[in-house]
Amino acid sequence: MSRITEFLQQARNEKAFSGAAYAIGNSDGITEQGAVGTLYWDGPSVQPDSIWDLASVTKPIAVLPLMVMLEHGECYLDDVIAHFLPHYKDTDKANLTLRQLLAHTSGIPGQQPLYQTSPTKEELLAAVRNLPLRFAPDTDVEYSSQGYMILGEIIEAIAGDSLDVVLKQLVLEPIGMSQTLFNPGAQLHPRIAATEYCEWRGTTVIGEVHDENAVVMGGMAGHAGLFSTAEDMSQLCQAMLRLGETAKGRFLQPETVRLMTNNQTSSLKLARGLGWQAKDRHDSPAGDLFSMSSYGHTGFTGTSIWMDPEDDVFAVLLTNRVHPKRTSTAIKRIRSIFHNLAFLSVRS
Incomplete structure (x- = not known):
């Protein structure tokens, strides 16, 4: 068992989430991936192709069009x-x-x-x-x-079309993200990690977006609603680290990728790119070792992706830290340590 898997298994034992999947690597591909835990407490085991509610990791993907x-x-x-x-x-x-x-x-x-x-x-x-x-x-x-x-x-x-159609045509298909979608159908629900027991809905949520505003929006919005796998998220990270180049060709020009991912708010208190979160000097979810050129995004449900163009590293962590309730704050520490371990694993 790798150091990362051991760390995530310990977090699961401490009930930070019921399950997690991860993938780390560089612009050439995945160097390590794994899964721990279950899709919900006492549920089936997490698999490499398990599907996760991305929550706000939707944001930088949804605005790529x-x-x-x-x-x-x-x-x-x-x-x-x-x-x-x-x-x-x-x-x-x-x-x-x-x-x-x-x-x-x-x-x-x-x-x-x-x-x-x-x-x-x-x-x-x-x-x-x-x-x-x-x-x-x-x-x-x-x-x-x-x-x-x-x-x-x-x-x-x-x-002149709906967000899901535009996103699929301009971004998901060119990158090869075939497992990323809004409103997954019932046939996919056995592969989806549960999120919170929701008082508003009166049930434990599986396969419907966790974010309540996105529910009212029909499960499809610019801020939340996408579901995806660790494999698909790694495809996105590789395409970004390759400055828009994918196995199917180019989906963005290098200059556009650099524009999106540069810190646009250097004179203000928080570091933001366009859609992406840049690395803050203090208290960044990226941890300690990713460079100040790195960028990514986190999601309330316990998801995150982070990329470092300077050191050619990416890290994807997908968890259901809101299961069965949203009260745990352990994911903050878990993310930072995971990113440190991921960086060292890829760079070693």
Whole structure:
């Protein structure tokens, strides 16, 4: 048993999650992968092809079509919301830019339980429009799922199609991510890790997105809703480390990948790329050894991916740390130590 597997097994023994799958490697491929635990307590064992609710790891993936659209001349980063969504024209968000939404500098507040008062998709999106800005754009960083709901709307407006179709066509198929999708069908549920026992839904959630706002959105949104496997996430990491090159060809130009993954908020308190989280100097989920050039994203359900173009390392960790309840905070320490162990394993 590898050091990483031993570490994750110990975390499982301490009930940080019922199960976990991981894959680590570099731009040439996976160097180590493994799985521990079960899909839910007393459930079947986690397998290499088990499927996980990515939660907010959805964000950097769901906005990749915007980068393809940028290369096609269909948008640029200083385009404003109202250019694509006319119903924003008379709001305080009309002139917020794609760049500000992507880097979480828009001033739109995050962590809003809009589902509690907005039971339909239309009502929820109207509630997003009506949220008062928390601060003037570009003066602060506040992680905002609501901003990414708007980005999902914009992608659909540009493409004239639904987010799942656009994402599959422009990103998932070119990279070869055949196991990544919104709203997995019932036939896939036996492979999916359980998330939380949800009081709102009255059941333990399996195969439906954990995020309640995304449930109201129909399971498909720019901020949450994707399900995937460790293998598919490693395909994405390899494509990013190869600056957009995949086994099927190129899905983004190197300059676009660098633009997305560079720290766009170096003058502010938190390090953000476009869709991606850059590495903060202190308290980064990337741990201690990934370089300051590294980037990635985490998800509330216990998922994360992290890439280091300087040292050519990637690490994927998929867990269900919200099972059976969301109260445990152990994943914060687990992620950092996992990333340290992953880095050393790949670089050794």
